[in-house]
Amino acid sequence: MNPMKRTPAGKTFLSRKRNLVIPLLLLAAGYIAYSNSFHCSFHWDDIPAIVDNEAVRSGDAFAQLSTWADINFRPLSMFTFFLNWQSGGSVVWPFHLVNFLIHMVTSILVFYLTRYTVQLVLPDNRLEKRLVTAAALFAALLFLLHPVQTMAVTYIVQRMTLMAAMFYILSLLVYARERI
Numbered sequence: 001m002n003p004m005k006r007t008p009a010g011k012t013f014l015s016r017k018r019n020l021v022i023p024l025l026l027l028a029a030g031y032i033a034y035s036n037s038f039h040c041s042f043h044w045d046d047i048p049a050i051v052d053n054e055a056v057r058s059g060d061a062f063a064q065l066s067t068w069a070d071i072n073f074r075p076l077s078m079f080t081f082f083l084n085w086q087s088g089g090s091v092v093w094p095f096h097l098v099n100f101l102i103h104m105v106t107s108i109l110v111f112y113l114t115r116y117t118v119q120l121v122l123p124d125n126r127l128e129k130r131l132v133t134a135a136a137l138f139a140a141l142l143f144l145l146h147p148v149q150t151m152a153v154t155y156i157v158q159r160m161t162l163m164a165a166m167f168y169i170l171s172l173l174v175y176a177r178e179r180i
Contacts, residue, residue: 022137026107030100030144037154038096045157049081051090056081077160095156103144103153106166109173111140116176 042051055061055073059082062068068075080098088094114136143149152158152165 038093049157102162107144109169110143111136113173114139
C-alpha cells in the first residue's frame, strides 16, 4: 500500500500508524518507569483512606445520594477504591495498576493537548507536523516521567490527584480541540 495514499477519513496511512505508535511508546516508557511500584504495600494515608475505611470496604455509602453530594468525601475517587477493593480485596497491585493507567491516559491527553495548543498558537502551519508531533511527544514524556509525578502514581490514595489532573487536562483538550 502506498504510504501517502489517502484513506476515506482523509488521513494518510503513516499518520494513522503514528497515532498508534505514540501511545504505545508512552505506555512502554511509563511501564519501565513505574512497574517496580506495582507490588508496594499500602502506606501512610492509604491505610485510613482505603484499608480501614468502611465505605470503601462495604460500599453501602455509595447507595446514598448524600455520599455523592459530599465533595469533601471525594466520592468518585472513593468509588474507584471501592471497585478495586471488590475486585481483589487488600491485594495491592490492582490499585497500583489503576493509578498507572490513569497516569498513562493523562499523558496521552497531554500529548494531544500540546498538539492542539501549538495549532492554536501557530494556525498558519508555520511548523511541520513532525516538529509539532515531536514537541507534543516531548511534553507528554516530560509529564509522564518527571520525578514530581512519582508520589502521585506510586501512593495509592493519590489517585485523587491523578483523577483531578486527568479531568483538568481533558477539559483543556476539549476546549483547545473546539477552538481549532
